[in-house]
């Protein structure tokens with residue numbers, strides 16, 4: 001029987017000094033396990049239990065934990081006595097910027113931040129500066145960070161969300177208290193895959209931008225329907241607002257060129273994070289030069305402020321350069337490997353779940369997957385919230401964790417396969433899954 005006694009004790013101890021006992025309260029979950037170390041596809045907790053990891057720090061570790069090439073690049077930067085001076089440019093930041101612009105098709109120029117939320121914050125600020133407008137559109141079921149404008153969505157109960165389109169106001173209190181009413185009035189929360197609502201809002205309000213994940217990956221894997229992203233591009237052009245793809249989760253994970261490269265739809269501005277530096281704190285805001293150049297606009301009144309003591313710190317920059325080079329190398333064939341594992345896992349899960357007569361749908365985009373307990377691919381958050389069996393999802397995750405297969409223990413959270421996963425990991429995952437399903441439907 002698995003024991004988490006030491007984890008329990010540590011959380012109780014930390015609660016004395018940290019509200020909620022954990023840094024970032026979205027990490028507080030049940031079971032509340034204290035993880036200690038990780039290598040490749042495996043992580044260990046302080047009670048000594050071993051897990052195959054599909055959480056990957058909310059999808060950040062795409063090469064796996066403590067990837068040897070990324071670790072070597074970081075060690076080299078330390079050995080070379082690289083410094084963060086906060087004065088002038090560095091060769092490494094230039095090299096990284098060039099690599100990104102070469103690989104991501106619709107990014108001509110970039111700036112760096114430490115976190116995805118800073119990048120999305122700046123993307124919205126940039127859009128407001130470029131258009132001279134204040135209102136923004138976000139997507140229910142999406143997640144774009146923690147700041148005021150975007151703290152309104154993700155997983156919210158249907159009665160809280162209110163009408164399909166909520167022009168002119170946050171439909172509810174959102175993810176956070178403390179958001180000023182004036183901010184809420186400029187944010188319009190609409191459904192994914194719903195072009196009519198975008199047009200509805202754009203006709204009535206001065207919209208600076210729509211910011212969205214091109215695939216909703218904070219409520220599993222909810223894909224854009226054919227023509228949706230293209231339709232957004234057309235509406236943006238017709239109404240003069242900017243199209244921002246938040247690729248913090250999709251970028252570098254699905255392809256070097258991000259989801260924009262796969263879909264061929266051109267955003268005006270994009271944001272990246274997570275996989276780009278294999279878990280080191282680095283994020284990117286990038287896009288068309290005519291917009292990005294507002295960061296260095298010759299007229300002071302039009303210049304957009306970007307600052308941050310730790311922006312382009314040499315350690316995460318070294319990690320990002322090593323990560324991108326590995327992703328691009330024909331020797332490693334990273335995307336082929338994770339794609340094959342994803343397919344094997346999906347086929348195995350489909351086979352296991354088909355035996356039980358329980359409605360399910362396995363959604364997958366290459367290395368990212370989510371098992372829904374409903375009988376069709378979700379179209380948007382409302383569809384999910386109305387049909388998905390949340391209770392079964394919770395129990396399923398809990399039983400898997402008890403057997404050493406770690407998925408974040410909250411319904412709808414995506415599973416992430418890394419380059420370090422092996423066919424042996426997938427086989428073990430399927431064996432344990434079969435055991436769990438038999439238990440659930442005994």
Ligand SMILES: Cc1ncc(COP(=O)(O)O)c(C=O)c1O
Nearest residue numbers: 115116117143144145246248249
């Ligand atoms: C799509 C998306 N955008 C933005 C963010 C925020 O990134 P960070 O947590 O690095 O601030 C996240 C984090 O999960 C994300 O998934």
